[in-house]
Amino acid sequence: MAKARSVAALELEKRREEILGGQDPSRISIKVCGGTGCLALSSDEVAQAFERELRAQGVEGSVALKTTGCPGFCEQGPLVVVHPQRIFYTHVKPDDVAEIVSKTILQGEIIDRLLYKDPSSGEKIVYETEVPFYKEQKRILLKESGLIDPREIEDYLAAGGYKALARALFEMTPDEVIAEIKQSGLRGRGGAGFSTGVKWELCRQAKGETKYIICNADEGDPGAFQDRGLIEANPHSVLEGMIIGAYAIGAQQGFIYIRNEYPLAVELIRLAVQQARERGLLGEDILGSGASFDVEIQLGAGAFVCGEETALIASLEGRIGEPRTRPPYPAQSGLWGMPTNINNVKTWAWVPHIIHNGAGWFSQMGTEKSKGTTVFSVVGKIKNTGLVEVPMGISLRHLIEDIGGGATNGKKLKAVQTGGPSGGCIPESLWHLPVDYDSLREAGSIMGSGGLIVMDESTCMVDIARYFLNFTKFESCGKCTACREGVLRMYEILDYITRGYGQEGDIELLEELGKAVKASSLCGLGQTAPNPVPTTIRYFREEYEAHVKEKTCPAGVCKSLITFYIVPEKCPGCGLCARYCTEKSISGEKNKPYFIDEEKCIRCGICREVCKFDAVLVK
Amino acid sequence: MTADMSKVDTILDRYGQGQRGLIPSLLEIQKVYHYLPPEALQRVADRLSIPMIQVYQVASFYKAFSLEPRGEHLITVCLGTACHVRGGEMLIEQIGRLLNVKAGETTKDMQFTLEAVNCLGCCALGPVMVLDGKYYGSMAASKVEKVLDKSMKQEVPANG
Numbered sequence: 001m002a003k004a005r006s007v008a009a010l011e012l013e014k015r016r017e018e019i020l021g022g023q024d025p026s027r028i029s030i031k032v033c034g035g036t037g038c039l040a041l042s043s044d045e046v047a048q049a050f051e052r053e054l055r056a057q058g059v060e061g062s063v064a065l066k067t068t069g070c071p072g073f074c075e076q077g078p079l080v081v082v083h084p085q086r087i088f089y090t091h092v093k094p095d096d097v098a099e100i101v102s103k104t105i106l107q108g109e110i111i112d113r114l115l116y117k118d119p120s121s122g123e124k125i126v127y128e129t130e131v132p133f134y135k136e137q138k139r140i141l142l143k144e145s146g147l148i149d150p151r152e153i154e155d156y157l158a159a160g161g162y163k164a165l166a167r168a169l170f171e172m173t174p175d176e177v178i179a180e181i182k183q184s185g186l187r188g189r190g191g192a193g194f195s196t197g198v199k200w201e202l203c204r205q206a207k208g209e210t211k212y213i214i215c216n217a218d219e220g221d222p223g224a225f226q227d228r229g230l231i232e233a234n235p236h237s238v239l240e241g242m243i244i245g246a247y248a249i250g251a252q253q254g255f256i257y258i259r260n261e262y263p264l265a266v267e268l269i270r271l272a273v274q275q276a277r278e279r280g281l282l283g284e285d286i287l288g289s290g291a292s293f294d295v296e297i298q299l300g301a302g303a304f305v306c307g308e309e310t311a312l313i314a315s316l317e318g319r320i321g322e323p324r325t326r327p328p329y330p331a332q333s334g335l336w337g338m339p340t341n342i343n344n345v346k347t348w349a350w351v352p353h354i355i356h357n358g359a360g361w362f363s364q365m366g367t368e369k370s371k372g373t374t375v376f377s378v379v380g381k382i383k384n385t386g387l388v389e390v391p392m393g394i395s396l397r398h399l400i401e402d403i404g405g406g407a408t409n410g411k412k413l414k415a416v417q418t419g420g421p422s423g424g425c426i427p428e429s430l431w432h433l434p435v436d437y438d439s440l441r442e443a444g445s446i447m448g449s450g451g452l453i454v455m456d457e458s459t460c461m462v463d464i465a466r467y468f469l470n471f472t473k474f475e476s477c478g479k480c481t482a483c484r485e486g487v488l489r490m491y492e493i494l495d496y497i498t499r500g501y502g503q504e505g506d507i508e509l510l511e512e513l514g515k516a517v518k519a520s521s522l523c524g525l526g527q528t529a530p531n532p533v534p535t536t537i538r539y540f541r542e543e544y545e546a547h548v549k550e551k552t553c554p555a556g557v558c559k560s561l562i563t564f565y566i567v568p569e570k571c572p573g574c575g576l577c578a579r580y581c582t583e584k585s586i587s588g589e590k591n592k593p594y595f596i597d598e599e600k601c602i603r604c605g606i607c608r609e610v611c612k613f614d615a616v617l618v619k
Numbered sequence: 620m621t622a623d624m625s626k627v628d629t630i631l632d633r634y635g636q637g638q639r640g641l642i643p644s645l646l647e648i649q650k651v652y653h654y655l656p657p658e659a660l661q662r663v664a665d666r667l668s669i670p671m672i673q674v675y676q677v678a679s680f681y682k683a684f685s686l687e688p689r690g691e692h693l694i695t696v697c698l699g700t701a702c703h704v705r706g707g708e709m710l711i712e713q714i715g716r717l718l719n720v721k722a723g724e725t726t727k728d729m730q731f732t733l734e735a736v737n738c739l740g741c742c743a744l745g746p747v748m749v750l751d752g753k754y755y756g757s758m759a760a761s762k763v764e765k766v767l768d769k770s771m772k773q774e775v776p777a778n779g
C-alpha cells in the first residue's frame with residue numbers, strides 16, 4: 001500500500017541528491033578514528049595535528065578531514081586511512097602527521113614505516129581493503145564505521161540513511177513492516193536470540209493506547225563493546241531502526257538506556273537525536289506521514305543486572321534494578337504497565353537494512369536458523385583484537401586464527417569464552433564449530449551479545465571461573481536466595497581451590513550447586529551465573545584436579561600456588577627487576593644473576609613484566 | 620559543614636515530581652560533587668516528593684553512586700574479562716601499593732580515589748585505566764608510576 005510521499009519526504013530525497021551531487025569521489029579525504037579505543041591512544045591529538053598541518057601546508061581547502069567512529073582494528077590504532085585509495089596507516093602519532101601530509105597527500109608517496117605488516121606473511125600491506133583482518137569480514141552493520149562522521153547526519157544521508165524509514169512510512173503498513181522483519185528471520189542480538197518480528201507483533205497486538213519501545217544499550221558483558229562501537233560510529237542507524245519499529249508497533253515514545261561508562265557514545269547518540277528532531281525525523285508528524293515518535297535517553301547507573309529487560313524497566317521507572325517474574329512479558333505489561341518492546345542496539349540497527357533490502361536479502365546470509373551476520377568484539381590473547389562482523393555460521397577457528405590473527409608471543413591458544421558471565425569456555429579442540437545460536441549452546445556456551453575472549457596457555461581456567469563467579473556474586477541484585485547465596489558459595493569454593501585449599505569432592509559440589517542455582521533463580525542472571533563453571537570443568541577438568549590434588553596451577557596464574565624465580569643463565573644482572581620490586585625482595589650485584597627472596601615476594605609479577613631477557617619464570 | 624545546595628536545586632529544576640527523575644538527577648549530582656552528600660539526598664527526596672528511604676535505596680543500589688566523599692583525582696581500572704586475562708589485577712594492585720589504598724578507597728590526603736570497573740569498552744587495548752577522564756590503553760603495572768607522576772607534574776604549573 002503506497003501513499004504519495006509528503007513534501008517533507010521529497011525534500012529529504014532532494015537534500016540527499018544535493019549532498020551526493022556535491023561530493024567529488026576523487027577528492028582526497030583523511031579519516032582519523034575517533035572511537036573510544038583510538039582515543040585511548042591519543043587519536044584526538046593526531047586529528048588536531050592534521051588540522052594544523054593541512055593549514056600549514058596550504059591544502060586545508062582541497063583535502064577533507066574526518067573523525068570517524070571505530071573501524072574495528074583497535075589493536076593497530078590510532079588508525080588513519082587516506083581515501084579514495086584507502087591507504088591504511090597504523091599506530092599513527094602526532095609526529096607522523098607532517099610527513100603524511102607532505103608525502104602521501106601532496107606527492108602520493110606511501111610511507112612504509114606506517115604500513116600494516118601481516119604477521120603471517122611478514123608482508124607490508126598498503127590498502128585497507130587488502131588487510132586480511134578486513135578481507136575476511138562481511139561488514140553490513142559496520143559498513144559505515146570508519147567512513148562517516150558520526151556527528152554529521154548528512155554523512156548518514158549520503159550513505160542512504162533514512163531511506164528505509166521513508167519506505168516504511170509511505171510504502172508499507174505497520175503490519176507489512178512486521179511481516180518483513182518476521183520473514184527475514186532476524187533474531188535478537190542481545191543474547192537470547194528471540195525472533196524480533198514475533199516480539200514486535202506481540203507488542204503491536206497487545207491492548208493499550210500507549211506503547212513504548214526501548215533500545216537496550218546497557219552492554220554489561222565485560223569484554224564486549226560492539227554496541228558502543230556501533231553507536232559511536234553510526235548512531236543514526238540505531239535511531240532509524242527505532243523509528244521504523246515504533247511505527248510498526250504503534251509506539252509514540254522510545255527510550256535509549258545506555259551505559260554511563262560510555263561517555264562518548266552517550267554524547268553521540270544525544271547529538272543524533274537532536275539532529276533527527278531538527279530534520280523532522282523525530283517528533284510530531286514524522287516526515288509529514290502523520291506518525292509521531294520521540295526518544296528520551298537515560299543513562300545506566302552501573303548495574304549489570306539492568307541489562308535484563310524487566311530490571312531495565314524498573315530502572316527506567318526510577319527504582320532499583322530488580323528483575324521480576326515473567327509473564328507478564330514486557331510486550332503485555334512493561335514500562336509503567338504499558339506494552340513495551342525492548343531490543344538490543346544491533347537488533348535495531350538491522351531494521352533499516354532489512355526494510356531497504358528486503359527480507360530475502362537478509363535471510364540468504366548465515367545458517368538455517370541463525371540469519372545474517374554477527375558482530376563480535378574479539379579480544380584477549382590474540383594479535384588482531386578489535387571489532388569484526390562475520391556471517392553467522394563461520395567457524396570459530398576461522399574467526400580466531402585467520403581474522404583474529406592467532407596467538408601473541410608464540411603461545412598456544414587454549415579456549416575462547418563467549419556469552420560473557422552467562423556463557424562458557426569452548427576449548428580449542430572444538431573450534432571447528434560454527435558460530436551460531438544453536439551450536440554454541442550445544443557446546444555449553446551461548447552466543448550472548450558478541451563478546452569473544454580468547455585465552456592462551458597462560459590463562460588459568462579455574463581462575464577464569466572464579467573471576468566470573470566473583471563478577472556475578474557482586475552483580476547479583478540479591479532478590480533470590482539461590483542466586484545471592486548460591487553464587488557466593490560457588491565463588492568461595494573456587495577461591496579456596498585457587499588458593500590451594502581445594503578438597504576432594506569440591507568439583508562435584510560445584511556441579512551440584514550450579515544446578516541448584518540455575519533451577520531456582522528468577523532471572524537470567526542467576527539462571528546463567530553458574531555457566532562458566534560446568535564448561536571449564538567439562539573441558540579442563542585436569543586443571544581443576546591439579547589445583548585440588550597437587551596444589552599447583554599449571555598456567556602459573558594462581559598466586560598462592562606459584563613461585564617466581566630467576567634463571568641464572570638468562571639473567572645478565574641489569575637490576576631492572578629489583579628497581580621495580582616494591583617489596584625489595586630481589587637482590588643481587590650488577591652484572592651478576594639476581595635472586596628473588598621467596599619469603600618476601602608477594603608474586604605481583606612486575607619483575608617478569610619488566611625483564612627484557614625472559615629470565616623470570618614461574619613454577 | 621553544609622554543602623552549597625544551589626547546584627542541586629538547579630539540577631532538580633529540570634525534573635518534575637516523582638520517581639522517574641530520581642536516577643537521572645542523582646547521576647547529575649554525583650557528577651557535580653563526585654559523591655552524594657546527605658543534604659543533597661534529603662533535598663532530592665523533598666523536591667521529588669518521594670520517601671527518603673527510596674532515595675537511599677536507589678543511591679546505595681547502583682555502583683555509579685558514592686555515598687562517601689571522593690578524592691580530587693579519580694583513577695578507574697578496568698577489571699572486565701578482557702582486561703583480566705591481560706593483567707588488569709596486577710595493574711590495580713600496583714596502583715594500590717603505590718598509593719596505599721585498596722579498590723574503592725580514597726587516599727588519606729583526599730587526592731586519589733581508586734576504583735575498579737567492569738569494562739570501559741576499550742577491551743581491545745586492555746588492560747585499561749582512566750585517570751581523570753583520560754584513557755590509558757595497553758597499560759602495565761610497570762608503567763603506572765610514570766603515568767601518575769606525569770599527570771601530577773602537569774597539575775603543578777596549572778595551579779600556579
Ligand SMILES: Cc1cc2nc3c(=O)[nH]c(=O)nc-3n(C[C@H](O)[C@H](O)[C@H](O)COP(=O)(O)O)c2cc1C
Pocket residue numbers: 187188189190191192193194196216217218219220221304305306307308309310342343344345347348449523524525
Ligand atoms: C543478566 C542479564 C543481562 C543482560 N544484559 C543485556 C545487555 O547488556 N544488552 C542487551 O541488549 N541485552 C541484555 N540482556 C538481554 C535482555 O534481557 C533482552 O533479552 C534483550 O535486550 C532483548 O533484545 P533482543 O531481542 O534484541 O536481543 C541481558 C539479560 C540478562 C538476563
Ligand code: FES
Pocket residue numbers: 222223224697698699700701702703737738739740741742743745746747
Ligand atoms: S574488559 Fe577492560 S575495557 Fe572491556
